[in-house]
Structure formats: structure tokens, C-alpha cells
Amino acid sequence: MQESDRQSAGSEGVDGLPAGTTPVGGPLGGPVGGSDPLAEGVAGKMLWPVGAEAWPVQPLRWLLREVPAVKIGLLYLPSVVALLAFLFFLTFLPAVAGGDVFAWSRPWLPALGIEFAFRVDGLGLVFALLISGIGALVFLYTAGYFRTDPRVARLLTLLLLFGISMVGLVLADDIVTLFLFWEGTTVTSFLLVGFDYQKPNSRRSALQALLVTGLGGLALLGALILLGDFTGSYRLSDFNAEGDAIKESALYAPVLILVLLAAFTKSAQFPFHFWLPGAMAAPTPVSAYLHSATMVKAGVYLLMRLNPALGGTEAWHWILTLFGATSMLIGAIWSLRQTDLKLMLAHTTVMGLGTLVMLLGGGTDKAVVAAALFLVVHALYKASLFLMVGCLDKKAGTREVDALGGLRRAMPITMWAAALSGLSMAGVLPFVGFLGKEVIYEGALKIVTEPVLVTGAALAANAMMVAVAGLVAFKPFHLGPQVSPKPAADPPWEMWLGPILLAILGLMGGLIAPLLGSAIVAPVASSILGRTIEDPHLALWHGFTAALLLSVCTYAIGLLFLYFARAIRIGLASAEDTGLTSADRTYDQVLAGLQSVCSGLMRRVQSGSLETYMRATFIALGVVLWVAVAASGGDRPRPQFDLPLISYLTLAIIVIGALTVIVTRSRLLAITALGVVGTGISIIFVLYGAIDVAMTQLMIEILVVVFLAIALLRLPRTPERKGFRVGDAGIASAVGLGVTIVLISVLGNDLDLQLSAFFAEKSAPEAFGRNIVNVILVDFRALDTLGEIAVIVIAAIGAVAALSAGKNAPARRLIGGKRSVGEIAAAEEAR
Amino acid sequence: MNSLILSTATRVIAPLLFLFSLYILWRGHNDPGGGFIGGLVAATALALMEKASGLERARRLLRVEPLAIAAVGLGCACISAFWGAIAKGYVLAGVWPLLTVGADGEKAGLPVGSILLFDTGVYLVVVGGVCGMLFTLEAAALSALGSAKDEEDR
Numbered sequence: 001m002q003e004s005d006r007q008s009a010g011s012e013g014v015d016g017l018p019a020g021t022t023p024v025g026g027p028l029g030g031p032v033g034g035s036d037p038l039a040e041g042v043a044g045k046m047l048w049p050v051g052a053e054a055w056p057v058q059p060l061r062w063l064l065r066e067v068p069a070v071k072i073g074l075l076y077l078p079s080v081v082a083l084l085a086f087l088f089f090l091t092f093l094p095a096v097a098g099g100d101v102f103a104w105s106r107p108w109l110p111a112l113g114i115e116f117a118f119r120v121d122g123l124g125l126v127f128a129l130l131i132s133g134i135g136a137l138v139f140l141y142t143a144g145y146f147r148t149d150p151r152v153a154r155l156l157t158l159l160l161l162f163g164i165s166m167v168g169l170v171l172a173d174d175i176v177t178l179f180l181f182w183e184g185t186t187v188t189s190f191l192l193v194g195f196d197y198q199k200p201n202s203r204r205s206a207l208q209a210l211l212v213t214g215l216g217g218l219a220l221l222g223a224l225i226l227l228g229d230f231t232g233s234y235r236l237s238d239f240n241a242e243g244d245a246i247k248e249s250a251l252y253a254p255v256l257i258l259v260l261l262a263a264f265t266k267s268a269q270f271p272f273h274f275w276l277p278g279a280m281a282a283p284t285p286v287s288a289y290l291h292s293a294t295m296v297k298a299g300v301y302l303l304m305r306l307n308p309a310l311g312g313t314e315a316w317h318w319i320l321t322l323f324g325a326t327s328m329l330i331g332a333i334w335s336l337r338q339t340d341l342k343l344m345l346a347h348t349t350v351m352g353l354g355t356l357v358m359l360l361g362g363g364t365d366k367a368v369v370a371a372a373l374f375l376v377v378h379a380l381y382k383a384s385l386f387l388m389v390g391c392l393d394k395k396a397g398t399r400e401v402d403a404l405g406g407l408r409r410a411m412p413i414t415m416w417a418a419a420l421s422g423l424s425m426a427g428v429l430p431f432v433g434f435l436g437k438e439v440i441y442e443g444a445l446k447i448v449t450e451p452v453l454v455t456g457a458a459l460a461a462n463a464m465m466v467a468v469a470g471l472v473a474f475k476p477f478h479l480g481p482q483v484s485p486k487p488a489a490d491p492p493w494e495m496w497l498g499p500i501l502l503a504i505l506g507l508m509g510g511l512i513a514p515l516l517g518s519a520i521v522a523p524v525a526s527s528i529l530g531r532t533i534e535d536p537h538l539a540l541w542h543g544f545t546a547a548l549l550l551s552v553c554t555y556a557i558g559l560l561f562l563y564f565a566r567a568i569r570i571g572l573a574s575a576e577d578t579g580l581t582s583a584d585r586t587y588d589q590v591l592a593g594l595q596s597v598c599s600g601l602m603r604r605v606q607s608g609s610l611e612t613y614m615r616a617t618f619i620a621l622g623v624v625l626w627v628a629v630a631a632s633g634g635d636r637p638r639p640q641f642d643l644p645l646i647s648y649l650t651l652a653i654i655v656i657g658a659l660t661v662i663v664t665r666s667r668l669l670a671i672t673a674l675g676v677v678g679t680g681i682s683i684i685f686v687l688y689g690a691i692d693v694a695m696t697q698l699m700i701e702i703l704v705v706v707f708l709a710i711a712l713l714r715l716p717r718t719p720e721r722k723g724f725r726v727g728d729a730g731i732a733s734a735v736g737l738g739v740t741i742v743l744i745s746v747l748g749n750d751l752d753l754q755l756s757a758f759f760a761e762k763s764a765p766e767a768f769g770r771n772i773v774n775v776i777l778v779d780f781r782a783l784d785t786l787g788e789i790a791v792i793v794i795a796a797i798g799a800v801a802a803l804s805a806g807k808n809a810p811a812r813r814l815i816g817g818k819r820s821v822g823e824i825a826a827a828e829e830a831r
Numbered sequence: 832m833n834s835l836i837l838s839t840a841t842r843v844i845a846p847l848l849f850l851f852s853l854y855i856l857w858r859g860h861n862d863p864g865g866g867f868i869g870g871l872v873a874a875t876a877l878a879l880m881e882k883a884s885g886l887e888r889a890r891r892l893l894r895v896e897p898l899a900i901a902a903v904g905l906g907c908a909c910i911s912a913f914w915g916a917i918a919k920g921y922v923l924a925g926v927w928p929l930l931t932v933g934a935d936g937e938k939a940g941l942p943v944g945s946i947l948l949f950d951t952g953v954y955l956v957v958v959g960g961v962c963g964m965l966f967t968l969e970a971a972a973l974s975a976l977g978s979a980k981d982e983e984d985r
Contacts, residue, residue: 785953
């Protein structure tokens with residue numbers, strides 16, 4: 001998936017459109033045009049002013065335009081907020097490293113036992129620190145990257161919203177809270193990937209990310225509900241406390257599958273790895289933040305969080321190791337095929353996430369320690385490299401690896417950031433990446449399933465990482481003569497501060513390894529394992545161990561890969577062309593299959609013919625009625641015929657009206673006669689004292705006639721002549737008879753008057769009204785009424801929108817009644 | 832529809848119907864009536880006006896977008912709901928600020944409060960919703976007729 005058209009999508013892509021006034025697509029937004037001023041007036045006035053803004057926005061916009069200080073302040077505000085959050089979380093670190101856990105909760109839906117509950121332990125805190133710390137740098141970077149772009153406000157808002165969701169997600173203890181924030185990250189990710197929504201590629205990627213991670217969200221909901229039912233608690237900490245019981249129960253398998261589905265989709269694990277490279281359609285800061293450092297780790301977080309509840313079983317070990325290792329290798333291999341630096345990094349992110357999942361499946365303390373450490377290591381160097389690539393894109397004009405070279409003099413600061421984080425990625429000695437790699441090898445060698453194979457896979461993947469680090473961090477700066485599409489220079493400080501700071505942290509982390517081990521890695525590993533582990537004693541130098549030997553091998557093979565990088569890329573590209581079925585293509589096929597199934601179903605179910613709908617409705621009604629009649633049995637009272645004359649007269653009116661409807665060939669007469677039937681029925685209501693119902697019935701009858709008369713104008717002049725239809729007559733008779741028998745049966749039984757008595761008794765003294773019907777409507781059952789009037793408003797908006805969409809379209813649809821809804825939808829799409 | 836009788840009669844009947852609809856709304860709590868029926872009566876009055884004097888005139892008479900009326904109605908109902916929530920502690924509770932009930936159950940003051948506001952909301956929703964659909968349908972029908980005629984002319 002090459003995204004050549006994305007070039008400078010985020011950068012300087014000023015399309016001359018201020019953020020709030022982008023044109024609204026769809027049939028409603030366009031001018032309706034045409035000869036009829038009325039229709040135009042309807043469509044024009046009916047729309048809510050989408051482009052115009054409500055009052056608080058307008059003054060804000062003015063402030064932004066006229067007072068530069070406000071604009072600059074707002075640009076840096078998210079960054080400051082994130083920094084403050086980072087410092088706030090930092091104050092927890094000493095206590096949490098000492099083994100403390102902080103909890104905070106507020107009742108949310110007490111009746112359902114749902115709380116707004118948060119819990120700060122080692123795992124959550126380190127995640128929160130990463131999110132807020134990297135967030136602060138990314139927000140700052142965004143302010144520089146999009147400085148001249150009017151869409152910067154939207155981008156920063158979305159990023160901040162995402163950051164809040166992510167922090168909430170990793171600190172949540174209540175499962176509903178967790179799910180809320182989980183979905184929050186999904187939605188904000190969708191909006192951020194689709195940031196350049198004018199581009200089809202962006203829209204496709206955004207939808208893909210939404211569908212894949214949304215699927216995972218549903219799975220997560222299912223898993224959480226199952227766990228909640230089983231343990232009788234909605235707290236994650238309670239799930240973890242009851243881990244043994246969960247693992248022995250029959251629920252374990254479905255819960256495990258659902259949790260893995262959620263985690264694998266979110267963290268782009270094989271076979272759901274395809275959406276992550278696609279998500280690179282997002283602007284670079286977004287990719288750096290969401291798709292490398294934070295959001296994609298939410299799935300890994302989930303696995304870590306639920307490790308005490310679900311982990312440690314045979315299935316857990318094998319599935320995680322297998323899928324993690326597969327993702328690791330796939331990510332590493334395909335990163336070598338890319339020519340776009342950002343896509344290379346995207347694939348290595350799949351590799352990194354796969355490594356984490358694999359280590360989690362390892363099951364031993366060593367493997368978990370390795371996962372905890374690599375989590376931090378990966379976030380540091382990956383975010384730094386992503387931001388660095390953004391600098392290259394912005395300041396050198398491209399992200400294509402072959403178009404860049406020898407930029408070390410032109411972009412010295414960027415070069416240093418790239419070099420430091422690249423060395424960390426490659427796992428070179430004093431850097432934290434070296435530490436990470438050593439521990440990964442130690443962990444892999446201790447893995448409970450297949451240590452040799454896993455270590456081999458890790459070796460291969462890490463070697464490829466060395467090659468990719470060379471391509472991303474060294475080739476553009478150090479190899480060949482200075483080339484770049486546009487004159488290269490270092491970016492403004494907002495943009496280089498993030499990468500260089502993260503890169504330096506990567507170097508420092510390696511130098512203060514023991515502190516890192518006791519303050520960060522040990523608390524995280526303790527949370528994952530659900531018990532306190534001792535200080536892992538991280539150190540750069542372990543002596544001549546197997547891990548060190550593997551490291552040396554890694555460098556050697558990695559440099560070999562780097563040397564043959566071009567050949568490998570060409571080989572992989574041809575392998576791709578020969579039609580290896582890619583997961584992305586499978587996604588397309590699945591989606592297309594779903595669409596064809598749905599449209600086939602719709603064509604069948606929604607024929608678009610009113611007659612068919614009516615027939616189906618009344619046949620269903622008739623069946624229900626007659627089943628009820630047959631099932632009830634028993635005695636039915638004999639109908640009485642000694643009624644007053646007026647009842648017979650009313651009956652006669654109704655019968656004559658109904659017969660007229662059937663017999664007449666004139667539509668107008670039929671409608672009027674139908675009105676007569678309704679009026680007759682309302683007279684019956686009056687006779688039996690239900691004045692309210694009678695009035696409503698009468699009004700409705702009048703309005704129905706009015707509406708139908710208008711609709712008549714739009715039907716063809718000459719109606720088709722239709723003779724006596726036996727089938728329809730049968731349906732009508734069956735329903736009519738059925739209703740009659742059911743009503744007679746009902747009247748034959750003693751009615752339960754408890755409710756009626758209650759309302760009659762309470763209406764006047766408690767609700768100050770003597771009209772029980774109305775008191776029920778607006779007081780006793782006012783919530784129902786509120787729902788009903790909301791439905792009326794929604795229906796009216798829908799009808800108005802549908803009728804005024806395109807001047808002639810609705811008319812055509814009604815006149816050419818043979819077209820099905822599916823066909824209309826297809827025609828819409830084609831237009 | 833250009834009927835002199837209809838348009839003349841409408842000039843008298845429609846305002847009366849309007850007043851009647853308000854009366855029905857007001858009396859609804861104790862006698863047959865209420866917001867829903869009142870709204871239907873008012874909508875009928877508007878439909879009559881539209882039929883008698885044309886869509887454009889009916890729109891002008893109404894002054895505001897029918898859907899806006901419906902939205903205001905829904906807003907009234909929601910405010911009534913929150914009023915109850917704030918004053919009595921649960922949503923949609925009836926609040927009667929001008930009504931005092933003595934120890935013997937004797938009531939004094941005006942029976943006006945959140946319930947009437949809610950009923951008014953129902954009334955407005957029905958008027959706005961029905962008229963919104965009616966007017967749009969009419970406009971679409973007219974334009975369809977117009978284009979059908981165009982095709983015949985060609």
C-alpha cells in the first residue's frame with residue numbers, strides 16, 4: 001500500500017478552507033436548484049446551519065484571528081496540559097515503585113454497580129507517564145508542524161481527547177470505565193487517521209482502522225460482561241484476584257478468545273496487522289503518538305492487565321507466543337520491503353508489538369521483565385524516530401529512502417536525534433535498546449513453549465531491526481552525496497525538541513539501568529504478574545552470556561541485511577506481486593462479501609413496493625391473531641345484538657365506507673371513504689365515553705386524508721385497473737375476523753383493573769388532574785411520552801430530509817415504484 | 832386549490848381552530864383534551880390554511896420553520912424533565928410552583944407548572960412535526976407536478 005498521494009498531506013496542506021467552514025457533502029448540503037422556488041426554500045431553510053457556528057465559537061474565532069498571543073497560547077496549551085499531567089503522575093512514582101497502589105472511585109450508575117473507578121499501580125502508572133510525557137512532546141511538535149495550517153486546532157483537540165481517553169483506559173479499574181475509554185481511543189483514532197478526509201485513501205484507512213478495532217471493542221465488551229457475570233464484580237482487580245477460578249471455569253475459553261480478539265485487533269497482531277500500516281495515512285505526529293507509542297499498545301496493555309486473571313495456561317502460552325512471534329517476523333520482513341521511511345517504521349511497530357505479545361506468552365518472570373522493559377524502550381525510540389521522519393518529510397521534502405542522502409550537515413540536530421534513537425533501536429551498547437534486546441534474549445531463552453525457535457525468530461527479527469535502523473536513521477544523513485527534493489534545514493525548535501529529548505532519554509536509560517529496573521520495570525512486571533517480584537538487577541554488562549553472543553550475531557546479520565537491503569526489497573516486492581494473498585486484500589474481500597450479502601438481503605426484504613410491505617405486515621398480524629385464538633380455546637361469550645339504533649347506524653356508515661374503498665376505482669373517493677370509516681370508529685369511541693381517543697382519532701383521520709391527497713398528486717394519473725384479488729381479500733378477512741374473535745374473547749374474561757383503579761385513585765390528589773388519560777400521558781408515564789415526541793421529531797426531520805433531497809429524486813422514486821431500495825442505493829452511489 | 836368559499840371560510844375557521852386548540856391544551860388535565868390532541872387540532876388548522884391559501888402563505892403565516900417549532904417543543908419537554916429533577920430529585924416529577932395544597936386537600940392558586948410545560952412541549956412537537964412533513968410533502972408534490980408538466984410540454 002503505497003501512499004504516494006499523501007505526500008505533504010498534513011504539512012502545509014492549506015486548502016484555503018478555514019476549519020469550521022468545510023463544505024458538507026451529501027445530498028442535503030448541495031444547493032437544490034431548479035425551477036420551483038418553494039422546493040428550494042424548503043431545502044434551503046430546513047437545514048440546520050452546518051457551516052455557521054453557534055455563538056461561543058464565533059467570538060473565539062475572532063479572538064484567534066485578532067489577538068496573536070491567544071493563538072500562540074492555545075497552540076501550546078495542550079502541550080502544557082500534558083506536561084502538567086506528566087509531572088502529576090511522576091509524583092506517584094516513588095510510592096508506586098515501593099509497591100503502593102492508589103485507588104479512586106465515584107459512583108456512576110449505582111443501581112447497576114457501575115463506578116467511575118481508577119487504580120494507579122505500576123503498569124497503569126508507567127503507561128500514564130508514557131502517554132502524558134510523549135503526549136506533551138507530540139503536542140508541541142504538532143504546534144510546530146501545523147503552525148500555518150488552520151486545521152491545527154482540530155488536530156490538537158483530537159489529539160488531546162485521544163490522550164485523555166488513553167490515560168483513562170490505562171488507569172481504569174471498573175470495566176465499564178475501561179470500555180468507555182477503550183472506545184474513546186477507537187473513535188478518536190478514526191477521526192485522526194481520517195484527518196485528511198478529502199483523500200479517499202485517508203477515508204479508507206480510517207474506516208479500516210475503525211472496523212478492525214471496533215470489532216475488537218465488541219469482543220472486549222463481551223469478554224468483560226462474561227467476566228463480570230462470573231465474578232459478580234465489575235472491577236478488574238477483582239478479576240485478577242479470582243484468576244484461578246476463572247481459569248478452571250467453562251467460561252475460560254470464550255473469554256480468552258474474546259480478549260485475544262480485542263487485544264490482537266487493537267495492537268495490530270497477525271492476522272489483524274494490516275490496518276496499522278494503513279493508518280499511516282494520518283499526519284506524522286498522529287502516527288508517532290497513536291500508532292507507535294500509545295494506542296496500539298492498548299491491546300498489549302489489556303493482555304498485561306488481565307495476565308493474572310487469564311494468563312499462565314497452556315493455551316495462553318502457545319497462542320500468545322505463536323501469534324506474537326508471527327507478527328514480529330511479518331512486521332520485520334515487510335518493513336524491509338518499504339521505501340517510505342514512515343511505512344518502514346509502521347511495520348517495525350507491528351514487529352515491536354509482536355515481540356511484546358510473544359514475551360507475555362513466555363510465562364516466566366524473565367520474559368515478563370523483558371516485556372516490561374521493551375515496552376518503555378520501544379516507546380522511546382519509536383516515537384523519536386517517527387517524529388524525526390516527520391522533520392525529514394517537512395524540511396527535506398520527502399520520506400522516500402532513496403531520495404534522501406548525506407543530510408548530516410544540513411540537518412545536524414535531526415541527524416543527532418536520528419542517530420541516538422537509531423542506535424537504541426539497533427540495540428547498540430550504551431543505549432536502553434541494548435538493554436532491551438539483551439533482556440528479550442534472556443526472556444526468549446526462558447520461554448516455556450519453544451525457547452529455541454522463539455529465540456531464533458527474535459534473532460532474525462532483531463537483525464532486521466538493525467537493518468531498518470540503518471536505513472531510517474543513517475542512510476538519509478550519512479550515505480552518499482547530499483540529496484533531497486527541497487533544500488534541507490533543521491526544523492523549528494518545537495519539532496526537534498521531542499525527538500532529541502526522547503533520544504537522549506534512550507541513552508540515559510541505558511546508563512542508569514539499575515534505577516530503571518527498580519523504579520519502572522519491577523513495578524510494571526509486578527502488576528503484570530499480580531505479585532511483587534524482586535528487583536530485576538538490570539545492568540548493561542552481564543559478562544559473557546548467551547544473550548551477549550546473540551547480540552553480536554544480531555549486529556553481524558543485521559549489517560548483512562543492511563548491505564543487501566535493496567536486493568531484499570526487490571525480492572520482497574516481486575513476492576508481493578506474484579500474488580501472495582495479503583491480509584489487506586482479504587479485508588477488502590470480506591468487506592465486499594458482507595456488502596453483497598447485505599444488499600442481496602435488502603433487495604429481498606426491502607422490495608420497495610408498499611403492497612408487499614402491507615401484505616407481509618397483515619399476514620404476520622393475522623398469523624399472530626389466529627395462533628392466539630387457537631391457543632386460548634375456552635368459552636367465548638356470545639355477541640349481543642340488542643344495541644341502540646345509533647350503534648347500528650354508525651356500523652352502517654363504517655361498512656358502507658369500507659365497501660366503497662374496495663369497490664371504487666377513484667383514488668380520491670377511496671381516500672375520502674377511508675376517512676368516513678375512521679370517523680365512524682371515532683363515533684363509536686364517543687358512544688363508549690372515550691372522548692380523548694375519539695378526538696385524536698378524528699384529527700388523525702383528517703390529517704391522513706390531507707396527507708394522502710397530497711401524495712396522490714405524485715402518483716401516475718391513470719391507475720392500473722385491478723380486479724378482485726382473492727389473496728388480498730383473504731388476508732383482510734382473516735385479520736378482521738381474527739381481531740373480532742380476539743376482542744370478544746378478551747371481553748369475556750375479567751379484566752385486571754388494578755392499574756385503572758390506581759390511576760383513578762391517584763390522579764386527582766397526586767397529579768392534580770381529573771382527566772386520567774392525560775395525567776397518564778404527561779405525568780405518570782411522562783417518560784414514555786418524552787420518548788414518543790422525540791421519535792416524532794426524529795421522524796419529521798427524516799421525512800423532511802428525505803423529501804427535500806434532490807428536487808426530482810423523490811418524485812421519480814415514487815412514480816417509478818418498481819425500483820427496489822437496493823437499486824436506489826446503488827444508483828445513489830453511482831451518482 | 833383556488834376555492835373562494837374555502838379561502839374565505841378558512842379565514843374565520845383557522846383562527847378559531849387555533850384558539851380551540853389552545854383551549855384543549857389548557858383544559859386537558861381535567862377534561863378531555865391535552866397537548867397531543869391540541870397539537871393535532873392546530874396542525875389541522877394549519878393544513879386547512881395551507882390548502883386554502885397556498886404553501887407559501889401558510890409558511891409566511893407560521894413565520895418559523897416547522898421543525899424548529901418541534902425542536903422547541905422537545906426542548907420544553909426536556910426542560911420540564913430537568914425541572915422536576917432539580918426541584919423534586921427525580922426526572923419528570925411534577926412541579927407546581929403556584930399551587931398550594933391545604934391540609935384538607937383544598938387547592939389554591941394556579942395549576943401551572945412543569946406538567947403544563949411538558950404538555951405544551953408535546954403540543955409544539957405535534958404541530959411542528961406534522962406541519963414540517965406536510966409542507967415538505969406538498970412542496971415535493973408541487974415540484975413533481977411541475978416537472979411532469981415540463982416533460983409533457985416538451
